[in-house]
Amino acid sequence: MAAESTLESLQEEATCPVCLEYFTAPVTLECGHNFCRACISWCLEGPGPASSCPQCRAPVQQGPLRPNRQLANVVEIAKRLSLQAPKGAGGDGVCGEHQEVLKLFCDEDQTPICVICHLSQAHRSHRVVPIQEAAQEYQGKIQAHLKTLRGKREKLLGWKATGEGRSQEYLKQTQAERQKIVAEFQQLRQFLEEQERLLLAQLEKLDEEIGRLQTDTVGKLSVQISHLSERISELEGKCQKPASEFLQDVRSILSRCETGPFQPPEEISPELGKRVRGFSQQTTALSETLREFTVMVPSALDRARGKSLGAFRQVTVTLDPDTAHPDLGLSGDGKRVRWEYTRRRLPENPERFDSDPCVLGHEGFTSGRHCWEVEVVDGQYWAVGVARESVSRKGGISLEGEIWALQQRGRGQFHALTSPETPLLLSPPRRIRISLDCDRGQVTFIDAGSEALIFTFPPGSLPGERIRPWLRVWPESQLSLYP
Numbered sequence: 459m460a461a462e463s464t465l466e467s468l469q470e471e472a473t474c475p476v477c478l479e480y481f482t483a484p485v486t487l488e489c490g491h492n493f494c495r496a497c498i499s500w501c502l503e504g505p506g507p508a509s510s511c512p513q514c515r516a517p518v519q520q521g522p523l524r525p526n527r528q529l530a531n532v533v534e535i536a537k538r539l540s541l542q543a544p545k546g547a548g549g550d551g552v553c554g555e556h557q558e559v560l561k562l563f564c565d566e567d568q569t570p571i572c573v574i575c576h577l578s579q580a581h582r583s584h585r586v587v588p589i590q591e592a593a594q595e596y597q598g599k600i601q602a603h604l605k606t607l608r609g610k611r612e613k614l615l616g617w618k619a620t621g622e623g624r625s626q627e628y629l630k631q632t633q634a635e636r637q638k639i640v641a642e643f644q645q646l647r648q649f650l651e652e653q654e655r656l657l658l659a660q661l662e663k664l665d666e667e668i669g670r671l672q673t674d675t676v677g678k679l680s681v682q683i684s685h686l687s688e689r690i691s692e693l694e695g696k697c698q699k700p701a702s703e704f705l706q707d708v709r710s711i712l713s714r715c716e717t718g719p720f721q722p723p724e725e726i727s728p729e730l731g732k733r734v735r736g737f738s739q740q741t742t743a744l745s746e747t748l749r750e751f752t753v754m755v756p757s758a759l760d761r762a763r764g765k766s767l768g769a770f771r772q773v774t775v776t777l778d779p780d781t782a783h784p785d786l787g788l789s790g791d792g793k794r795v796r797w798e799y800t801r802r803r804l805p806e807n808p809e810r811f812d813s814d815p816c817v818l819g820h821e822g823f824t825s826g827r828h829c830w831e832v833e834v835v836d837g838q839y840w841a842v843g844v845a846r847e848s849v850s851r852k853g854g855i856s857l858e859g860e861i862w863a864l865q866q867r868g869r870g871q872f873h874a875l876t877s878p879e880t881p882l883l884l885s886p887p888r889r890i891r892i893s894l895d896c897d898r899g900q901v902t903f904i905d906a907g908s909e910a911l912i913f914t915f916p917p918g919s920l921p922g923e924r925i926r927p928w929l930r931v932w933p934e935s936q937l938s939l940y941p
Contacts, residue, residue: 465539469558469574472529472536475513476501478577481533485523489516492529499523563592628883689714770829770893775819775927775939780809781851782817786931792820794835795929796936811851819927819939822847829893830927830939831906834866834886837935841865841875842890844901845928846921861928862901862915864890874903874913882913889940894925 474481476497483495491513493501502509502518509518540557551560551570558572566584576586587595696704696711776792787798795817804810811817832842843863850856857863858877866872866886874880889906899920903912929937 465536468532468536469540472533473574478574480537481529484526484529484533486526486529487511487516487518487523489514489518492526495523495525561589562586563589565592631883770827770895772941773821773828773830774941775821775830777929777939778809778818778820780807781811783811783813783815785815786817788817793940794936794938795931796835797837797931797933799933809851811855813853814855814930815932816855816928816930818845818849822924822926823894823896824922824924825896827893827895827897829891831889831891831941832929833889833938833940835936835938837932838866838868838886839932840935840937841928841930842937843875843892843903843928844894844920844925847924847926849928859921862919863928863930864903864913865930874915876915880913884912887912892927894920896920896925 472480474484474494474497475491476493479494481492481494484492485495485498486492487498489511491511493512498512501512509520510516511518552558553560553572553575556572556574558574560570560572562571562573562576563569564571564575564581564584564586567581570589571581571586575581693711693715777788777795779788779792782788782795782804784802784804785797785799786795787802788795797815806812834840841863843861845861845863846859849860855861857875861875863875864872864882864886865875872882872884872886874882887905887907890912891904891906893902893904895901895917898917899922900915900917901920902914904910905912927939931937
């Protein structure tokens with residue numbers, strides 16, 4: 459500590475009182491005070507004939523300044539000793555410019571400084587506090603930030619744990635559904651194979667009965683045909699003979715013609731025909747079942763057939779501006795709709811939705827199988843689907859019996875608009891394919907990106923009247939039609 463105090467005293471003696479830096483080219487005035495040549499020259503350049511010492515205010519005579527070479531040597535020694543001095547006690551750093559212990563803290567520049575830095579022009583007007591006091595103050599601030607950050611981290615960890623738990627729960631549900639599907643389809647395959655063997659065996663037995671009946675009938679008819687052929691030959695030969703010979707035994711010949719052995723063939727049993735028609739009905743039912751699978755999962759059947767849309771005809775859909783709610787804005791080509799915060803002034807008409815932000819497509823369908831796609835351009839509040847032509851436009855609309863659609867109401871809230879609503883345990887897709895089967899009264903929603911089935915309303919859900927595309931868009935959402 460004594461060595462450190464001595465070094466500090468030496469540094470103070472080697473410091474110019476004007477610039478508070480080590481002397482540079484030191485000079486001595488008549489009063490005995492020392493300054494840097496540049497510093498005292500600047501001080502003596504003031505107006506007026508009299509100039510004074512910056513420290514003692516003693517007059518300074520005009521004339522050349524006297525250099526102090528001994529002091530210049532002392533300054534060099536002080537600089538070398540500062541470079542060799544230890545870094546300081548208590549873990550404090552050392553000023554890189556002055557080699558002084560960093561004992562102070564500049565609150566304005568928020569940096570540790572030494573005593574010489576505090577006296578310099580760079581920090582002279584700044585608020586400076588002892589470094590330990592500053593450390594306590596900033597320790598409190600850091601601790602407050604740490605408390606906030608730890609709270610946010612705990613909240614995020616809670617959300618993570620909740621999300622992971624929910625994901626695990628969903629994974630368990632999907633695994634259970636997977637096992638259920640595998641088991642159900644295994645039973646279905648076994649049932650179908652058994653039904654196939656049973657039906658083919660019954661058909662084979664029926665074939666045998668039909669074959670026996672055909673053999674018996676053909677045999678009996680062949681005998682009668684043979685008898686008739688012989689009688690015809692006999693009569694043709696008789697007709698070629700002379701009249702005297704022809705008329706001999708003519709009564710007997712006519713009698714055999716009238717009482718010949720001809721008998722009509724035995725009719726096929728009505729019971730046999732009924733059994734054949736029963737098999738036809740079973741075949742029709744099987745075709746109907748396969749058709750349901752075609753509607754339920756068209757993508758899988760399409761890939762098997764090498765087609766992209768199966769039996770559905772892709773149609774171009776545009777939006778009808780006469781039905782658009784005043785808060786909805788449509789693009790010029792009628793392919794895009796978004797929520798607009800500025801309510802438009804539109805003519806009132808019976809076709810326009812005035813309460814719910816909905817819009818219908820121009821196109822309507824009464825028969826056939828059609829499909830189109832809707833892309834979610836932006837937002838998490840929207841609904842897509844179909845509506846009947848007579849859907850209510852004024853006041854709150856009724857979903858049941860009028861709307862068949864999917865809807866998202868914020869993150870994680872994706873469901874089908876059934877009664878009650880059906881939650882869908884999947885992320886809403888970016889593009890949705892809507893497949894409408896008017897003949898069956900059924901609509902199916904498919905993820906156009908992964909070709910995965912999203913939801914199907916059962917056959918007969920839709921009425922027989924005209925069906926039109928339907929969209930609902932809330933703030934910060936935007937939908938687009940394809941193709």
